[in-house]
Amino acid sequence: MASRRNPPVFDGHNDTLLRVFPPSRDTRGRDFFERSESGHLDLPRAWEGGFGGGFFAVFVPNPRTGSEPSQAPTTGTLPQPLELPYARSVAFRLAAGLFKLERDSGGSLKVVRTAGELTHCLDTGVLAAVLHFEGAEAIDPELDALEVFYQAGLRSLGLVWSRPNAFAEGVPFRFPSSPDTGPGLTDRGRALVRACNELGIAVDLSHLNERGFWDVAEVSTAPLVATHSNAHALCPTPRNLTDRQLDAIRDSDGMVGLNFSVSFLREDGGRDADTPIETMVRHLEYLAERVGIERVGLGSDFDGATIPREIGDVTGLPRLLEALRARGYGEEDLRRIAHGNWVRVLGKTWCTP
Numbered sequence: 001m002a003s004r005r006n007p008p009v010f011d012g013h014n015d016t017l018l019r020v021f022p023p024s025r026d027t028r029g030r031d032f033f034e035r036s037e038s039g040h041l042d043l044p045r046a047w048e049g050g051f052g053g054g055f056f057a058v059f060v061p062n063p064r065t066g067s068e069p070s071q072a073p074t075t076g077t078l079p080q081p082l083e084l085p086y087a088r089s090v091a092f093r094l095a096a097g098l099f100k101l102e103r104d105s106g107g108s109l110k111v112v113r114t115a116g117e118l119t120h121c122l123d124t125g126v127l128a129a130v131l132h133f134e135g136a137e138a139i140d141p142e143l144d145a146l147e148v149f150y151q152a153g154l155r156s157l158g159l160v161w162s163r164p165n166a167f168a169e170g171v172p173f174r175f176p177s178s179p180d181t182g183p184g185l186t187d188r189g190r191a192l193v194r195a196c197n198e199l200g201i202a203v204d205l206s207h208l209n210e211r212g213f214w215d216v217a218e219v220s221t222a223p224l225v226a227t228h229s230n231a232h233a234l235c236p237t238p239r240n241l242t243d244r245q246l247d248a249i250r251d252s253d254g255m256v257g258l259n260f261s262v263s264f265l266r267e268d269g270g271r272d273a274d275t276p277i278e279t280m281v282r283h284l285e286y287l288a289e290r291v292g293i294e295r296v297g298l299g300s301d302f303d304g305a306t307i308p309r310e311i312g313d314v315t316g317l318p319r320l321l322e323a324l325r326a327r328g329y330g331e332e333d334l335r336r337i338a339h340g341n342w343v344r345v346l347g348k349t350w351c352t353p
């Protein structure tokens with residue numbers, strides 16, 4: 001069967017920087033420009049899969065256990081908070097890593113700072129990278145680092161990963177559980193949200209607990225965004241969004257990126273790669289019914305999670321788009337889901353056009 005030309009995918013979350021620039025210098029990183037058999041994302045595979053770009057996360061692993069997104073403890077308790085100097089040194093390493101990739105790419109990858117740059121990259125086949133922080137541990141209470149990282153290119157920030165910090169508290173990896181697992185934002189957390197609004201940095205709600213979510217909904221003037229979360233009604237992990245949360249996202253004209261992690265897709269919350277693409281389609285459909293087709297996109301969690309074997313890695317994206325076509329989604333809907341909705345919401349959130 002001749003495959004139709006797919007719209008480029010712009011994706012809400014990957015942990016590739018951590019694989020390419022591991023914070024522990026004894027671990028060798030992958031070469032982003034060479035095709036690898038391990039992990040999910042590199043430039044040759046991005047081209048093959050029609051991956052036009054996405055949010056590149058700066059995630060700071062636990063210094064002692066080296067725990068990474070995919071190896072998160074499932075004990076139900078929250079990991080320890082991080083020290084600012086350590087978190088900042090890792091954030092520098094990963095952010096610098098992204099800028100080095102841009103410099104070494106010979107024009108194939110660009111760190112985008114405006115909606116115009118993002119659109120231009122998607123139109124011309126340049127991989128568009130949004131610098132994103134998954135957790136604000138590298139930001140000092142005075143928010144000086146926020147100013148500096150913003151000037152460098154930071155355009156999206158999750159207040160927390162799944163642990164507490166000075167600003168808010170994330171949800172533990174517990175199953176099943178409501179996302180209402182702890183206290184809301186601190187005063188500093190509220191100040192951070194306001195500062196992000198003012199600068200034009202997206203505030204990511206994925207990993208935040210429910211009280212924190214409602215605090216952001218109250219304080220923030222920007223569309224509410226969860227870059228990589230699914231429907232709690234279909235998979236009751238605290239990492240997913242309840243119907244009430246989805247309604248708030250819809251009302252703010254924000255959006256949700258579909259997470260490919262099988263633990264957040266499967267009814268049983270299990271980490272089993274033998275999870276059919278239909279499970280992803282079911283979540284996407286549920287999300288679209290709740291928030292509207294203009295407010296759903298993808299948020300794969302490439303290089304940070306166990307994903308369905310049928311997808312495998314970034315080269316499996318066309319199989320997801322094909323499954324959506326088979327389910328009756330038209331080309332305009334596919335374009336919105338693939339990248340159009342992200343472009344619109346980021347355009348509304350970033351101050352510079």
Ligand SMILES: [Zn+2]
Pocket residue numbers: 069134206207228304
């Ligand atoms: Zn995550």
